[in-house]
Amino acid sequence: MKAIVIRRGETTPVLVEKPRPAPGEGEALVRTLRVGVDGTDHEVLLGAHGGFPEGEDHLVIGHEAVGVVVDPNGTSLAEGDVVVPTVRRPPNGPNEYFERGEPDMAPEGQYHERGISGAHGFMAEYFTSPEWSLVEVPPELAELGFLVEPISITVKAMEHARASRSAFEWSPESALVLGNGSLGLLTLAMLRGEFERLYCLGRRDRPDPTISIIEDLGGTYVDSRETPVSEVPAVHEGMDLVYEATGYAKHAFESIRALAPNGVAALLGVPEPWTFEVDGGALHRELVLQNKAVVGSVNSNARQFERAVDTLDGLPDRFLDDLVTGVYGLDEFERTFAEDDTTIKTAVELATR
Amino acid sequence: MKAIVIRRGETTPVLVEKPRPAPGEGEALVRTLRVGVDGTDHEVLLGAHGGFPEGEDHLVIGHEAVGVVVDPNGTSLAEGDVVVPTVRRPPNGPNEYFERGEPDMAPEGQYHERGISGAHGFMAEYFTSPEWSLVEVPPELAELGFLVEPISITVKAMEHARASRSAFEWSPESALVLGNGSLGLLTLAMLRGEFERLYCLGRRDRPDPTISIIEDLGGTYVDSRETPVSEVPAVHEGMDLVYEATGYAKHAFESIRALAPNGVAALLGVPEPWTFEVDGGALHRELVLQNKAVVGSVNSNARQFERAVDTLDGLPDRFLDDLVTGVYGLDEFERTFAEDDTTIKTAVELATR
Missing domain, CATH: 3.40.50.720 (NAD(P)-binding Rossmann-like Domain)
Incomplete structure (x- = not known):
């Protein structure tokens, strides 16, 4: 599958081929629809924030994702469910913050952040994620689902x-x-x-x-x-x-x-x-x-993602149209990272359904 | 009656004679038992904090008081009740903060502070105070009632x-x-x-x-x-x-x-x-x-005074004995304002009952 990564020592993201991930126990396989870009991504690219997964020479970037479940893999999700993944994952088995649903309150060392620090992100054609980290989104919000993370x-x-x-x-x-x-x-x-x-x-x-x-x-x-x-x-x-x-x-x-x-x-x-x-x-x-x-305040948890889905649903269409200034396919993904006065919010589109 | 005041232009408190106040409607007359001294009092004496009542050349100091009701004056209080007064009063008729019982949240200009800013304090043989500002204290806590304000x-x-x-x-x-x-x-x-x-x-x-x-x-x-x-x-x-x-x-x-x-x-x-x-x-x-x-956080309201009464009741006797290093009568009230390494908490005693 195709993935957008930042390599060690570089500051510009590149498109690479990676193996499609296989879901582990309790994880679903998700086909990525869109992934938004924000200021944190730019800091990650510049090396000012975050870090690479241990022992790897690259990081799949992107933490504002929306996708479709293609393999529920025994979870309570169903094929075709539209989902948004939360960002933090336990680095070495679960800890108290994840167990009580508040990974956003975990101190440094007790979390990785997908696409930011220590774990690959979502800017790839497929990703796997634990059931507890996948928040359902009504299908009609799928196109704008990449806004759920920043809203949360x-x-x-x-x-x-x-x-x-x-x-x-x-x-x-x-x-x-x-x-x-x-x-x-x-x-x-x-x-x-x-x-x-x-x-x-x-x-x-x-x-x-x-x-x-x-x-x-x-x-x-x-x-x-x-x-x-x-x-x-x-x-x-x-x-x-x-x-x-x-x-x-x-x-x-x-x-x-x-x-x-x-x-x-x-x-x-x-x-x-x-x-x-x-x-x-x-x-x-x-x-x-x-x-x-x-x-x-930093990060957000699944409950806050759920509230964010409702919030997104209530935002005016005209505002959302004006906010999202560009959604680009993999053939022109570089445009997603433009930083100029006409760019507000952009996303990469990896699939349309 | 006798009162301890700070005069404009001076930094040392003096004992003066003042007329005994008469309670207005909704106010009770209280005979003062003890009044504690804290850092704010020292700042008031130095002119670093607070201000005189409008048009007056002196301020009765003291905001940590405990006393006994001598004239309930139609309030629901009874003669002999031991009470502690809260500190803030509305400067020009009631405002929303006082009306909802949260004068501690009133912004500047919407409160006076008795003994500190714009209104006479409690370091006098008698004071009057509105019923809503008087918090009852069990008689057995009367001697230490001057600690209710700082605890609150x-x-x-x-x-x-x-x-x-x-x-x-x-x-x-x-x-x-x-x-x-x-x-x-x-x-x-x-x-x-x-x-x-x-x-x-x-x-x-x-x-x-x-x-x-x-x-x-x-x-x-x-x-x-x-x-x-x-x-x-x-x-x-x-x-x-x-x-x-x-x-x-x-x-x-x-x-x-x-x-x-x-x-x-x-x-x-x-x-x-x-x-x-x-x-x-x-x-x-x-x-x-x-x-x-x-x-x-600044100041406190009547509800918090009530909680403070319970808190005072639960503090260890030995701690309270060690904390209160001196209680002085009017004949040696100056000692209440000593600032040395053996002085921790002091109070003036204006009456014993």
């Missing part, structure tokens, strides 16, 4: 953000999403209805397709070149929620200043080490006197 | 810290309290039983009464001069909870490094502005990849 990332982050505010009566109205990449825009669309006033921060000039999406969703575009994050309350309003999806480390700290009293900042970016000055006294004081919270 | 501060902080970890299965075992002042030690005593392994950080040489208390409680003393907060995981272990009660701004950031994966840092200190360098990239990355949280 926000489902989890919002569960944790809301939990952090559950010790009191919290009625949030304003939310600021930092980052107008595909995750930021998906999150903005997900927060509609829950928040009365939405803002999304980027640093693009108009006309720009992401700014159009932000405004179509009823959000306000905030240009960080004009309004730094810490000045958002002065220019707009204090935010009940800040959702950081930029990976820009200063945003983690400026988010605290952007919050309204009792607000929460959800952090999702994964920056490299970077030392800089902060007014740590003022930040500390503000966290305390204004009862603010900061919550870091 | 930790009750609230722990409610928020636990809430932030309630979106997943969190089974914390290790806790580090930063600060061996009276709040730190009270917190350490409160966390016994809930946490298997307790640590408390200070910077004192042995022999020291706070180190003895830490060890009597089964905790491990961490000398910050030998083991900085960020090195605690290497020397001891990663902490499921870090509780910051030092007001030292660098601790807010170092706490993140001290946490185990999935841990939470509760911040309670109120430092002044202070700019310094942090490895913001590494902190941001660690918050995200290890699902860590930071929660700021």
Whole structure:
């Protein structure tokens, strides 16, 4: 079968031939339909995040997949079921986090991440996966099923953000999403209805397709070149929620200043080490006197994938059309990895059914 | 009646005569028994925190009080009831936070704090207070009732810290309290039983009464001069909870490094502005990849005072004996404000019954 891999020492993915995998006990064989690409994939390609499977010279990339079961192999799945795989797998037999359905909370060393770290991903014509990791998707959502994983990332982050505010009566109205990449825009669309006033921060000039999406969703575009994050309350309003999806480390700290009293900042970016000055006294004081919270969040579990399927079903068609700017076959898979101002969300198509 | 006040422009409290207050509608008149002193009082004396009541040249200090109802004044309280007053009052008629019983979550401008900011405190022979702000205490706890307020501060902080970890299965075992002042030690005593392994950080040489208390409680003393907060995981272990009660701004950031994966840092200190360098990239990355949280917490509400009464009742007598190093009458009230290594928790005694 064909697979898209990154080889050790290289930064550009290539198409290779690999043997079709055989499902082990408790695993199903899945024919891959589509696999999305996100910022983590680009970091994996650059070697800034993740790692190769032990003893191998390449990594099959891709962690945002949707496929069709071709061999249930004794699991409760049926041939033809459309499924989305979760990302984390136990590295050396099961551990407590996987056993209780919370691999997203496993600490380093207690998980591999398919397509990212220590285990092959899904950008291949077939993959195998344990039954517990395969979340069913209604057939009519198959084409967009590759969005379930990124949506589940926000489902989890919002569960944790809301939990952090559950010790009191919290009625949030304003939310600021930092980052107008595909995750930021998906999150903005997900927060509609829950928040009365939405803002999304980027640093693009108009006309720009992401700014159009932000405004179509009823959000306000905030240009960080004009309004730094810490000045958002002065220019707009204090935010009940800040959702950081930029990976820009200063945003983690400026988010605290952007919050309204009792607000929460959800952090999702994964920056490299970077030392800089902060007014740590003022930040500390503000966290305390204004009862603010900061919550870091990574990965997501099968329950959150299930919620993400429902969420995907409720997103407006027009938004989804605008978000997905390209789906490419294996003959032009390189286009999936383009990074320019007209590319928002892309996927590779490995099969249509 | 006699009252202990701080006058504008001064930093030392003085004993003055004031008229006995008359209870307004919905208020009871309380004879004050004891009023504790904490770090916030010292900040108020120095002018670093809080403010005078509008148009007045002095502030009656003290916010950790216990007293006896002498005139119920039509409230459901009875003469002789032992009560502890909460601290926040609405500044200009009730607002939503007070109406729903969560004045601790009110933003700046929507509260006064008695004895701290904008309203007279309790260090006087009598005070009046609305019925909703008076929490009953069993008569046998009257002598130690001044500890209910500081205990309620930790009750609230722990409610928020636990809430932030309630979106997943969190089974914390290790806790580090930063600060061996009276709040730190009270917190350490409160966390016994809930946490298997307790640590408390200070910077004192042995022999020291706070180190003895830490060890009597089964905790491990961490000398910050030998083991900085960020090195605690290497020397001891990663902490499921870090509780910051030092007001030292660098601790807010170092706490993140001290946490185990999935841990939470509760911040309670109120430092002044202070700019310094942090490895913001590494902190941001660690918050995200290890699902860590930071929660700021200030003040507490009547429900949390009620929980604090039960908590006080469960603390070991020996600990309480060691914690309260001095209770002084009005003739030697200055001793209540001593700050030396043999002073832990003190109170002024205004009446014995």
